[in-house]
Amino acid sequence: MNACILAVGSEMLTPFRVDTNSLAITERLNAIGYDVRLKAVVADHVDELARVVEGALAWADLIVITGGLGPTEDDITRDAVARVLETPMDIDERIVERIKERFARRGLTMAAINQRQAMVPRGAVVLENPNGTAPGLWLERGRTAIVLLPGPPREMTPMFDAVIRERLAPKMAGRGLFRRVLKITGRSESDVDSHAQPIYSRWTAQDVPISTTILAALGQTELHLTAHAPGRAAADAALDAAVRELQDVFGPSVYSVDGRPLEAVVGALLRERGMTIAMAESCTGGLLASRLTDVPGSSGYVERGVVCYSNRAKTDLAGVPESLIAEHGAVSEPVARAMADGIRTRSGANVGVGITGIAGPGGGTPQKPVGTVAVAVIVEAETRVRTFQFIGPREMVKFQAAQAAMNMVRLLLLKLEK
Amino acid sequence: MNACILAVGSEMLTPFRVDTNSLAITERLNAIGYDVRLKAVVADHVDELARVVEGALAWADLIVITGGLGPTEDDITRDAVARVLETPMDIDERIVERIKERFARRGLTMAAINQRQAMVPRGAVVLENPNGTAPGLWLERGRTAIVLLPGPPREMTPMFDAVIRERLAPKMAGRGLFRRVLKITGRSESDVDSHAQPIYSRWTAQDVPISTTILAALGQTELHLTAHAPGRAAADAALDAAVRELQDVFGPSVYSVDGRPLEAVVGALLRERGMTIAMAESCTGGLLASRLTDVPGSSGYVERGVVCYSNRAKTDLAGVPESLIAEHGAVSEPVARAMADGIRTRSGANVGVGITGIAGPGGGTPQKPVGTVAVAVIVEAETRVRTFQFIGPREMVKFQAAQAAMNMVRLLLLKLEK
Numbered sequence: 001m002n003a004c005i006l007a008v009g010s011e012m013l014t015p016f017r018v019d020t021n022s023l024a025i026t027e028r029l030n031a032i033g034y035d036v037r038l039k040a041v042v043a044d045h046v047d048e049l050a051r052v053v054e055g056a057l058a059w060a061d062l063i064v065i066t067g068g069l070g071p072t073e074d075d076i077t078r079d080a081v082a083r084v085l086e087t088p089m090d091i092d093e094r095i096v097e098r099i100k101e102r103f104a105r106r107g108l109t110m111a112a113i114n115q116r117q118a119m120v121p122r123g124a125v126v127l128e129n130p131n132g133t134a135p136g137l138w139l140e141r142g143r144t145a146i147v148l149l150p151g152p153p154r155e156m157t158p159m160f161d162a163v164i165r166e167r168l169a170p171k172m173a174g175r176g177l178f179r180r181v182l183k184i185t186g187r188s189e190s191d192v193d194s195h196a197q198p199i200y201s202r203w204t205a206q207d208v209p210i211s212t213t214i215l216a217a218l219g220q221t222e223l224h225l226t227a228h229a230p231g232r233a234a235a236d237a238a239l240d241a242a243v244r245e246l247q248d249v250f251g252p253s254v255y256s257v258d259g260r261p262l263e264a265v266v267g268a269l270l271r272e273r274g275m276t277i278a279m280a281e282s283c284t285g286g287l288l289a290s291r292l293t294d295v296p297g298s299s300g301y302v303e304r305g306v307v308c309y310s311n312r313a314k315t316d317l318a319g320v321p322e323s324l325i326a327e328h329g330a331v332s333e334p335v336a337r338a339m340a341d342g343i344r345t346r347s348g349a350n351v352g353v354g355i356t357g358i359a360g361p362g363g364g365t366p367q368k369p370v371g372t373v374a375v376a377v378i379v380e381a382e383t384r385v386r387t388f389q390f391i392g393p394r395e396m397v398k399f400q401a402a403q404a405a406m407n408m409v410r411l412l413l414l415k416l417e418k
Numbered sequence: 419m420n421a422c423i424l425a426v427g428s429e430m431l432t433p434f435r436v437d438t439n440s441l442a443i444t445e446r447l448n449a450i451g452y453d454v455r456l457k458a459v460v461a462d463h464v465d466e467l468a469r470v471v472e473g474a475l476a477w478a479d480l481i482v483i484t485g486g487l488g489p490t491e492d493d494i495t496r497d498a499v500a501r502v503l504e505t506p507m508d509i510d511e512r513i514v515e516r517i518k519e520r521f522a523r524r525g526l527t528m529a530a531i532n533q534r535q536a537m538v539p540r541g542a543v544v545l546e547n548p549n550g551t552a553p554g555l556w557l558e559r560g561r562t563a564i565v566l567l568p569g570p571p572r573e574m575t576p577m578f579d580a581v582i583r584e585r586l587a588p589k590m591a592g593r594g595l596f597r598r599v600l601k602i603t604g605r606s607e608s609d610v611d612s613h614a615q616p617i618y619s620r621w622t623a624q625d626v627p628i629s630t631t632i633l634a635a636l637g638q639t640e641l642h643l644t645a646h647a648p649g650r651a652a653a654d655a656a657l658d659a660a661v662r663e664l665q666d667v668f669g670p671s672v673y674s675v676d677g678r679p680l681e682a683v684v685g686a687l688l689r690e691r692g693m694t695i696a697m698a699e700s701c702t703g704g705l706l707a708s709r710l711t712d713v714p715g716s717s718g719y720v721e722r723g724v725v726c727y728s729n730r731a732k733t734d735l736a737g738v739p740e741s742l743i744a745e746h747g748a749v750s751e752p753v754a755r756a757m758a759d760g761i762r763t764r765s766g767a768n769v770g771v772g773i774t775g776i777a778g779p780g781g782g783t784p785q786k787p788v789g790t791v792a793v794a795v796i797v798e799a800e801t802r803v804r805t806f807q808f809i810g811p812r813e814m815v816k817f818q819a820a821q822a823a824m825n826m827v828r829l830l831l832l833k834l835e836k
Contacts, residue, residue: 011631011642013454014597015445018436027433036431037466040458044631048455055473072611072632111608131810152634154810215434224434285711286704289725293703294813296779298727304735305725307707313722313765317735347731361714395712 001172003034004060008049008068008077009151012041021066021156028160030226032169033176034062044068049080057084057144062168064160067151069134071113077148078137082121085141089119092126099133127163131155138167178235182223182246183256185407189216195249196223200242208238218396219403220262255410262406263291269413270301270351275379277409278303278349280318280339282330283357283373285309288402303349308339318342318354329368331356333385336374344378351413352378353405357388359397373401377408384408419590421452422478426467426486426495427569430459439484439574446582451593451646452480462486467498475502475562480586482578485569487552489531495566496555500539503559507537510544517551545581549573556585593646596653600641600664601674603825607634613667614641618660626656636814637821638673638680670829680824681709687831688719688769693797695827696767697723698736698757700748701775701791706820721767726757736760736772747786749774751803754792762796769831770796771823775806777815791819795826802826 005026007019019041026036038056042049049068056063068077082089095118096110103110117134120126127136127149134150136159147163149156184192193214200212200223213224225242229235243257255265270277279288289305292298306317311330314320319342320335328334336354344352357373364370371390376383386408390400423444425437437459444454456474460467467486474481486495500507513536514528521528535552538544545554545567552568554577565581567574602610611632618630618641626647633640643660647653661675673683688695697706707723710716724735729748732738737760738753746752754772762770775791782788789808794801804826808818 009631011633013444013457014642015441015448018438018441020436023433023436026431030433037461037463038458038470039431040456043455045455051473051477052456055469059469071608072615074631111612113608113612154814213429213432213434222434224432281704284708285716285720286699286707286723286725287711289704290702290708290816293705293725293727293777294816296812298703299781302703302725302727304727304731305704306735307704307711307720307723307725309711309717309720309722316764317722317724346734359711363717394714398708398712 001034001061002037002059003029003062003064004056005036005039006049006052006056006063006065007039007041007151008044008065009041010044010074013043021151021153024153024157025064025066025160027179028164029062029064029168030177031179032164032172034168034172044074044076046076046080046083049076050083053081053084053146057141060144063144063146064149065147066149066156069117069136069148069150071111071116071133075116078119078121081137081139081146081148085121085139087121087123089121091115092118092120095120095126095135098135102133127159129155129159131158136163138163176229176232176235178227178229178232178239180225180239180243180257181259182225182243182254183220183259183262184223184250184253185220185255185262185403186253187221187250189214189221192221192223192250196246199245199249200225203242206238208234210238210242218392219400252411252414255407262403262410264295266406266410266413267292267295267298267301269410271297273350273413275350275413276301276303276347277351277353278343278347279305279353279355279405280314280343281305281307281355282309282314282339283359284355284398284401284405285359287398288353288355288405291402291406303347304343306343314339319346331358331368331372331374333374333376333387336376337383337385340376340378340383350380351409353409355401355405357397357401359394361394371397373397373404375401375405375408377405377412379409379412382412384412419452419479420455420477421447421480421482422474423454423457424467424470424474424481424483425457425459425569426462426483427459428461428492431461439569439571442571442575443482443484443578446578447480447482447586448595448597450582450587450590451595452586452590453595462492462494464494464498464501467494468501471499471502471564475559478562481562481564482567483565484567484574487535487554487566487568489529489534489551493534496537496539499555499557499564499566503539503557505539505541507539509533510536510538513538513544513553516553520551545577547573547577549576554581556581593648594650594653596645596647596650596657598643598657598661598675599677600643600661600672601638601677601680602641602668602671603638603673603680603821604671605639605668607632607639610639610641610668614664617663617667618643621660624656626652628656628660637818670832673825673828680821680828682713684824684828684831685710685713685716685719687828689715691768691831693768693831694719694721694765695769695771696721696761696765697771697773697823698732698761699723699725699773700727700732700757701777702773702816702819702823703727703777705816706771706773706823709820709824721765722761724761732757737764749776749786749790749792751792751794751805754794755801755803758794758796758801768798769827771827773819773823775815775819777812777819779812789815791815791822793819793823793826795823795830797827797830800830802830
C-alpha cells in the first residue's frame with residue numbers, strides 16, 4: 001500500500017524550517033506496512049494544494065495532509081480538498097459547540113473567525129482533537145483514504161495514533177515493517193560501522209530479512225534495524241537475535257535497545273538502586289540537570305543541581321577551594337573532582353557530578369582549546385575523572401558534555417569499566 | 419518566479435532522515451527573488467520521479483533536483499528527466515575521461531558502472547562537480563529551467579552556487595525576497611492574528627508588497643514578513659515601516675524583530691546594563707539556566723543557578739524557610755518570591771529569578787493542577803510575581819515556564835508594565 005504525506009504551510013518553504021511531522025507519520029505507517037512514496041511541502045495556496053492532492057489521488061492508497069486547518073485565511077486545506085473532491089462544505093454545529101466550550105473553559109469567548117474550523121466537506125468523518133480547536137477529517141475517494149490533521153505535533157500525533165489504531169491497522173492485518181533502535185555512545189560512527197557492517201550484511205539474506213541503517217547523531221551513534229515480516233512474532237524473534245549479536249560486539253557501549261534516551265536510562269538505574277544524584281555544572285550551564293529532569297518522575301532521584309559559572313559560585317555552591325582554582329585553573333580535573341565531591345557532600349546525594357569546560361566560542365587557549373571539558377563522577381566510594389575534547393559550536397559542546405557525564409554515571413552505576 | 423525543489427532518494431522517505439539540501443537551496447533562491455512553492459522528496463523510482471517532474475513543468479520557472487545521479491541502478495534522475503523531455507541520452511566522452519582521471523588520481527580504475535554517470539540527455543549543459551564523480555546537468559524546456567545536482571551537500575552546494583552566479587542571478591537583475599521575523603510572547607496566536615490581520619492585509623497591495631505568515635510556536639507567536647522588491651534598499655524601507663506598524667500595535671509584547679531568541683534578547687539587556695542574573699529553579703530543572711547559557715558570552719552575566727527539586731534543596735540553596743513551604747506549599751507565589759530573593763541575596767546578582775511549579779505528568783491536585791507554575795523576578799528594588807497555567811506534557815511546561823520567566827525579566831529590565 002502506497003502513501004503520500006503532504007505538509008501545508010509557506011513557513012516550511014523558507015530556509016528556516018523543515019517538516020518533521022512526516023517522520024512520525026512515516027514511522028507509524030511503516031509499522032503497519034505502508035510504504036511512503038512521496039512527501040511534499042506545499043504553500044498556503046488553495047490552487048497549489050489542490051493540484052498536488054489531485055496528482056496523488058491518481059496513485060496513492062493513503063494521503064495524509066498536516067497543517068492548514070487553523071481559523072485564518074491562510075488555512076486552506078479544507079477548501080483545497082473539498083475542491084478536488086467536488087464536495088460542498090457544511091458547518092458542523094457539534095464542532096462549533098466543542099470549540100466554544102474549549103474557549104469557555106479558559107474564560108474566553110470564541111472568536112467569529114474560529115467558525116471556519118467547523119466547516120466540513122460533506123461525507124467526511126470528523127476526527128476529535130483532544131489538544132486543540134482544529135478537528136481532523138477522514139475522507140474516502142475510490143481506493144484512496146485522505147486524512148487531514150492539524151500541524152502542531154502535540155495535536156497531530158495523538159490524533160494520527162487514533163487513526164492508525166481505529167482505521168488503518170485493521171485493514172493491514174499485522175503485516176509490516178518492524179523496527180529496533182540501538183543507541184551507542186562513546187564510540188565513533190566509523191568505529192561502530194566497521195564492527196557492525198560484517199554482521200548486519202548477513203541479515204539481508206535471512207528468512208526474515210533485516211535491513212540496517214547507521215545514523216550518527218550528536219554524542220551517539222544509532223543502528224536502526226528494520227525487519228520485513230509477515231507478523232510481529234516472527235519479526236521480534238529475528239530482531240531479538242540481531243540485537244543480541246550487536247550487544248555481544250559492543251558490550252556496555254550500547255546504552256539503549258528500546259529507543260530510550262540516555263537520561264531515561266540513567267534515571268531508571270538510579271531509581272532501581274534507590275539512589276539520588278546532585279550535580280555542579282559550569283560549561284553545561286544546567287543542561288545536565290534539565291535533561292535529567294525531562295524524565296517523568298525524576299523528582300524522585302534528582303536531589304539538586306547548581307550552575308556555577310563564576311569562580312565565586314564554584315566556591316560558594318560546591319565548596320571548591322579558591323586555591324585549587326588558582327593552581328589548576330577553573331577548567332581542570334582537580335576542580336571537576338572538587339565540584340562533584342562538594343555537591344555530593346553538601347546535598348547528601350549518593351551520586352555527585354562535576355563538569356567544567358570551555359563551551360566557546362571564546363575562552364579557548366592553546367593548552368585548553370574550546371571544547372575541552374573535564375567531568376568527574378563520584379558514586380559512593382568510587383571516583384572517575386576524565387577530560388574530553390569535543391568539537392562544534394557552543395550548544396553542541398554543551399550537549400556532548402552532558403551526554404558524556406551521563407554515560408560516566410551509567411557505567412559507574414553498572415560497575416563497568418570504560 | 420516560482421521554483422520547485424525535488425530531492426530524490428528512498429532513504430529520505432524513512433522516519434530517520436530529513437532533506438536539508440532544500441534549505442540551502444531555498445536560501446540562495448530567495449536571495450535572488452525566486453519563491454519556492456513546492457518541495458518534495460521522491461522515491462528512487464523512474465516512473466514516480468517522472469510524474470512529479472511532469473507536474474512541476476506545468477507551473478514552475480525553475481525545477482531543482484538533487485540526488486539520484488550516482489552510478490547504481492537506484493540512480494534514476496537522468497532517466498526520469500530524459501523521459502519527461504522525450505530526449506535521447508548520449509554518452510559524453512569528456513565526462514568519462516574526467517571520471518577515469520579522478521579514479522586514476524587515487525590509484526584506481528574506473529568501474530564499468532560509472533559509465534552511467536556520463537549519460538547526458540541531448541541538449542543538456544554539463545555542470546562540473548569539483549568534489550565528486552557525478553556531474554550536474556542544466557536543461558531548458560519552454561519557460562522552465564531544470565537543474566540536476568548530486569545529493570551530498572559538499573558536492574551540491576558549490577555547484578549550485580555556480581549555477582546561481584552564472585545562470586540564475588543574471589536573469590533576476592537584483593530582484594529578491596527579503597524577510598523579517600517578529601517574535602511576540604505573552605499573547606495567544608488568535609489574539610495576535612486578530613490584531614495583525616487588518617494591518618498586514620493592506621500590505622499586499624503596496625508598491626513593494628509584503629506577504630505575512632503567522633506561526634504559533636511554543637510560548638511565542640512569530641510573524642514572518644516577506645517583501646518582494648527590486649532591491650535591498652526598497653525592501654528595507656518597506657519592511658522597516660511594516661515592523662513599526664506592528665510594534666505600535668503590540669508594544670512590548672514584541673521581543674525580537676531580527677530573529678534573535680528570547681535568551682539572546684534578555685542577555686543583551688543584562689549586558690547593556692552591566693547587570694548579572696541568578697536563578698533558583700524547581701520545575702524547570704535547570705532549563706532556564708541552560709537556555710541563558712546557550713548564548714555566547716553569557717558567562718559575563720549569568721552569575722549562578724541552582725536547581726532545587728527537593729524542599730531541602732530550596733532551603734539549603736535559596737534560603738527558603740521550611741515554615742513558608744509548610745504554610746503555602748512548595749508551588750506557591752511566596753515560595754517563588756523567597757527563591758528569587760534568596761538566590762539574589764546569596765549571589766549578589768542584580769537580578770534574581772525563582773520558579774516553582776508542577777511539570778507533570780504526576781503531582782497535580784485540583785487546586786494546583788499539572789502546569790501550574792509560580793514565577794518571581796526581582797530586579798534591584800522591584801519584585802514581580804505571577805502564577806501561570808501552562809498546558810501540554812512535561813517538556814512543554816518546562817519550556818513555557820522558562821520562556822515566561824525570561825519575558826518577566828525582559829519587561830522588568832525595560833521597566834515596562836505587563
